[in-house]
Amino acid sequence: MSLPKRIIRETERLISDPVPGITAVPHSDNLRYFDVTIQGPESSPYENGKFKLELFLPDEYPMVAPKVRFLTKIYHPNIDRLGRICLDVLKNNWSPALQIRTILLSIQALLSSPNPDDPLANEVAEEWKNNNVHAIATAKEWTEKYAN
Amino acid sequence: MSDVEGDDPEEEEYDESFEDSYAEDSEFEYEDEEYLDEDNMEKVEVEYTYPTSETKMGTLTHRMKYEPVDVEDVQRSLEEKVKQLDTILQIGTDECRILLMRYNWNDDKLLEDFTNESLDKFFEGSGLSKNSKPVGGWDLIEQKTDESFECHICFSSPSKDQPLAVFRLGNCDHPFCIRCYVKYIQEANANSRLLIPCPEADCGLIIRLSELQQLSDYGWKERERAREEKRKETEKQSRVPLTEEEIRQKYQRDQIEAELSEFSDLEIGEGETGENEEEKKVKVEPKNKADDTDEDPEAKLFNFQERILVQEREERERRRNQTLLSKYWFNVASKYCSKHCKSFKNCPFPDCDSLIMQQGFDSNVVATLEEFTKRQLIPTVQCSHKHEFCYSCLKGDHSPCPCSIAEKWEKKCKDDTETAHWITANTKDCPECSMPIEKNGGCNHMQCRNCNYEFCWVCLKDWACHNNSYFNCTKYVEDIGEAKTAQEKSRKSLERYLFYFRLFDNQRSSLSKDRELLEQFEGKIQEMQKKSSVSWIETLFYRESVDVLLQARRELMWSYAIMYYIDPKCPKQLVEGVQCTLSHQVEKLSRLFADTEVNAVLQQKAKFLNYSNTVKKSRDLLRETYLDCIANGVVKLTRK
Numbered sequence: 205m206s207l208p209k210r211i212i213r214e215t216e217r218l219i220s221d222p223v224p225g226i227t228a229v230p231h232s233d234n235l236r237y238f239d240v241t242i243q244g245p246e247s248s249p250y251e252n253g254k255f256k257l258e259l260f261l262p263d264e265y266p267m268v269a270p271k272v273r274f275l276t277k278i279y280h281p282n283i284d285r286l287g288r289i290c291l292d293v294l295k296n297n298w299s300p301a302l303q304i305r306t307i308l309l310s311i312q313a314l315l316s317s318p319n320p321d322d323p324l325a326n327e328v329a330e331e332w333k334n335n336n337v338h339a340i341a342t343a344k345e346w347t348e349k350y351a352n
Numbered sequence: 353m354s355d356v357e358g359d360d361p362e363e364e365e366y367d368e369s370f371e372d373s374y375a376e377d378s379e380f381e382y383e384d385e386e387y388l389d390e391d392n393m394e395k396v397e398v399e400y401t402y403p404t405s406e407t408k409m410g411t412l413t414h415r416m417k418y419e420p421v422d423v424e425d426v427q428r429s430l431e432e433k434v435k436q437l438d439t440i441l442q443i444g445t446d447e448c449r450i451l452l453m454r455y456n457w458n459d460d461k462l463l464e465d466f467t468n469e470s471l472d473k474f475f476e477g478s479g480l481s482k483n484s485k486p487v488g489g490w491d492l493i494e495q496k497t498d499e500s501f502e503c504h505i506c507f508s509s510p511s512k513d514q515p516l517a518v519f520r521l522g523n524c525d526h527p528f529c530i531r532c533y534v535k536y537i538q539e540a541n542a543n544s545r546l547l548i549p550c551p552e553a554d555c556g557l558i559i560r561l562s563e564l565q566q567l568s569d570y571g572w573k574e575r576e577r578a579r580e581e582k583r584k585e586t587e588k589q590s591r592v593p594l595t596e597e598e599i600r601q602k603y604q605r606d607q608i609e610a611e612l613s614e615f616s617d618l619e620i621g622e623g624e625t626g627e628n629e630e631e632k633k634v635k636v637e638p639k640n641k642a643d644d645t646d647e648d649p650e651a652k653l654f655n656f657q658e659r660i661l662v663q664e665r666e667e668r669e670r671r672r673n674q675t676l677l678s679k680y681w682f683n684v685a686s687k688y689c690s691k692h693c694k695s696f697k698n699c700p701f702p703d704c705d706s707l708i709m710q711q712g713f714d715s716n717v718v719a720t721l722e723e724f725t726k727r728q729l730i731p732t733v734q735c736s737h738k739h740e741f742c743y744s745c746l747k748g749d750h751s752p753c754p755c756s757i758a759e760k761w762e763k764k765c766k767d768d769t770e771t772a773h774w775i776t777a778n779t780k781d782c783p784e785c786s787m788p789i790e791k792n793g794g795c796n797h798m799q800c801r802n803c804n805y806e807f808c809w810v811c812l813k814d815w816a817c818h819n820n821s822y823f824n825c826t827k828y829v830e831d832i833g834e835a836k837t838a839q840e841k842s843r844k845s846l847e848r849y850l851f852y853f854r855l856f857d858n859q860r861s862s863l864s865k866d867r868e869l870l871e872q873f874e875g876k877i878q879e880m881q882k883k884s885s886v887s888w889i890e891t892l893f894y895r896e897s898v899d900v901l902l903q904a905r906r907e908l909m910w911s912y913a914i915m916y917y918i919d920p921k922c923p924k925q926l927v928e929g930v931q932c933t934l935s936h937q938v939e940k941l942s943r944l945f946a947d948t949e950v951n952a953v954l955q956q957k958a959k960f961l962n963y964s965n966t967v968k969k970s971r972d973l974l975r976e977t978y979l980d981c982i983a984n985g986v987v988k989l990t991r992k
Contacts (some may be wrong), residue, residue, distance in 0.1 A: 208506070209507055209508065210505070210506050210507045211507060214507070231819065264539065266505055266506075267535055267536060267537070267539040276921050283684040293553070297553070299551050299553040300504075300505045300532065300536055300551050301504040301505060301526075301528070301551050301552045301553050317957075351395070
């Protein structure tokens with residue numbers, strides 16, 4: 205199946221006009237599969253970390269959301285042990301007018317502002333709410349340990 | 353709001369989505385009330401799974417009450433609600449519809465919130481625009497030529513010589529290329545979304561029905577155009593000047609013109625005087641009024657109108673489930689029914705969008721479907737498109753065979769038939785130990801591997817008594833008396849199974865052959881109808897006889913399946929007798945169909961009616977017999 209124009213254009217633009225702190229490179233053998241890195245946002249426990257993700261565009265894209273997953277271990281209430289992300293725009297609030305670029309920016313924003321009230325990793329969320337200082341310390345520790 | 357306050361206890365159960373009680377406003381309940389109050393059979397179409405509440409022998413049938421509903425019916429009643437709400441709120445039907453969907457069609461709760469909350473708060477997050485423009489009249493589709501425009505979904509831009517058709521909602525400025533919009537709605541439909549927002553991520557406006565209508569029309573036109581193009585392509589290839597479709601259309605046009613001129617001439621069609629009584633019976637179904645005015649021009653006019661209606665209906669059917677809008681309404685209706693009806697099911701036939709609403713039972717003891725099927729009763733229902741199926745297992749009608757038995761039988765047929773066939777065709781049992789033996793060599797002197805018994809393959813007697821010459825096995829072998837060993841028993845049961853399976857299978861193949869034959873016939877009859885002055889109604893008897901035949905065959909088929917499960921100790925003579933009669937009459941009717949030429953169909957009308965009537969009677973008798981026998985415990989069903 206040939207690649208839709210939309211995906212070709214998006215890939216071109218990601219390369220020609222990259223988002224600061226984010227890279228997304230398609231695999232040469234599968235242009236729907238992207239290797240993604242996101243820099244941990246400043247003044248967050250993930251600062252200075254470099255997080256690897258994988259992103260896949262399903263056949264129905266852009267009518268359905270891309271599939272994104274963290275490959276780097278991360279301590280975050282909305283990201284579980286398998287790297288799955290709980291983010292509304294990846295699920296119900298996906299709109300075909302959104303792009304890879306906007307999705308990755310949303311993920312970066314999620315790192316800056318975790319939402320322990322809508323958790324995916326329950327234990328992390330508990331810790332985040334009840335013992336915030338310790339949780340942030342753990343997040344920093346994990347970032348140093350895994351995201352370098 | 354004129355909804356009747358129901359005091360029916362059943363209604364209390366519908367409340368699921370809101371804490372407040374709002375159960376009493378289902379349109380269908382309303383009709384039920386009407387039925388109770390006025391005893392007006394025309395307004396409600398409550399049907400029963402069995403024609404009578406008890407058999408002639410006095411066995412209660414505990415029949416299930418149901419209502420076959422079209423998506424269109426649900427749509428009509430919902431639109432009524434929308435209109436009612438709009439007379440109060442005055443904000444436009446499109447907006448009211450969205451609000452009602454948000455409130456799961458609970459208009460009381462909606463009105464309560466509307467009066468209690470400030471308007472801003474009420475409309476907040478509703479997906480409605482505050483100063484909404486009605487869609488009516490102007491086109492939301494635009495041909496863009498501006499090269500700087502880019503569709504945010506497919507990233508296409510128009511060029512000078514190739515404009516891009518874009519669509520936008522009436523109340524926002526987020527144009528997308530219309531093909532993307534159509535795809536977007538398709539995807540939303542596939543996910544049964546009812547409140548579909550503008551594709552722009554932070555817009556949040558909900559697409560209104562009239563906007564959806566425009567998209568749907570566009571999508572349909574595109575589809576038709578593509579089809580047309582494809583047709584032209586194939587036409588070019590085959591160099592046929594006119595397609596069949598075109599010829600048919602032209603022919604129909606001529607036909608209609610001819611028909612119209614006929615009215616002005618006040619010509620009177622012929623009718624067979626001797627069969628008037630019969631004819632009347634048949635014509636009750638389409639409309640009662642046409643009966644007595646059989647031969648006057650009014651009836652002709654009516655027939656003509658009827659035919660137009662049929663054509664319109666066919667056109668609708670063609671579009672059914674194929675446009676964005678019809679799919680959308682299907683989702684709306686399903687959602688509504690799932691919230692407001694105790695029990696409803698979709699017709700399982702392919703491409704059929706009818707619904708069956710269960711309306712309880714005509715019984716003091718049976719209250720649920722489980723209890724119903726536990727009594728070995730079969731909830732056979734007929735949807736508004738005349739598809740018959742079992743409401744419990746959603747398979748084709750299998751009466752008089754109860755669901756559990758039917759399921760077991762089908763499984764058995766799948767598992768055992770092949771093996772069993774092979775075994776009976778290729779083996780004989782050892783006369784000593786009953787082990788099935790396959791003969792793999794030429795010699796008739798057999799020795800059983802199991803018990804070492806030596807016997808003759810031809811006469812199954814001890815080899816020793818052949819005195820080494822096995823060519824005189826002319827003695828007839830008596831059937832082995834009682835089943836002594838377990839193996840013999842299993843052989844017996846296999847034979848028993850195969851006996852009924854053959855009957856079942858034979859009936860099944862006859863059924864499909866009859867169906868094929870009659871479908872061909874149907875086409876011919878339609879042709880004949882077009883050529884001569886025979887009206888649609890006059891040939892209705894034929895179609896009805898077909899239905900009777902196929903239904904009887906099906907029932908007969910399943911009655912054989914049930915026989916296998918009847919405990920062998922029970923007296924079966926009664927059911928077997930009825931079965932025999934029905935089988936005989938079915939064959940007679942089938943023969944009549946096979947022997948009658950298309951042209952002679954009308955002359956044979958009396959015969960058709962006669963035969964199908966007897967078949968119908970025997971069929972009812974068979975059904976009743978089974979009901980009686982099972983209920984009285986005359987026959988017991990074993991659970992093999």
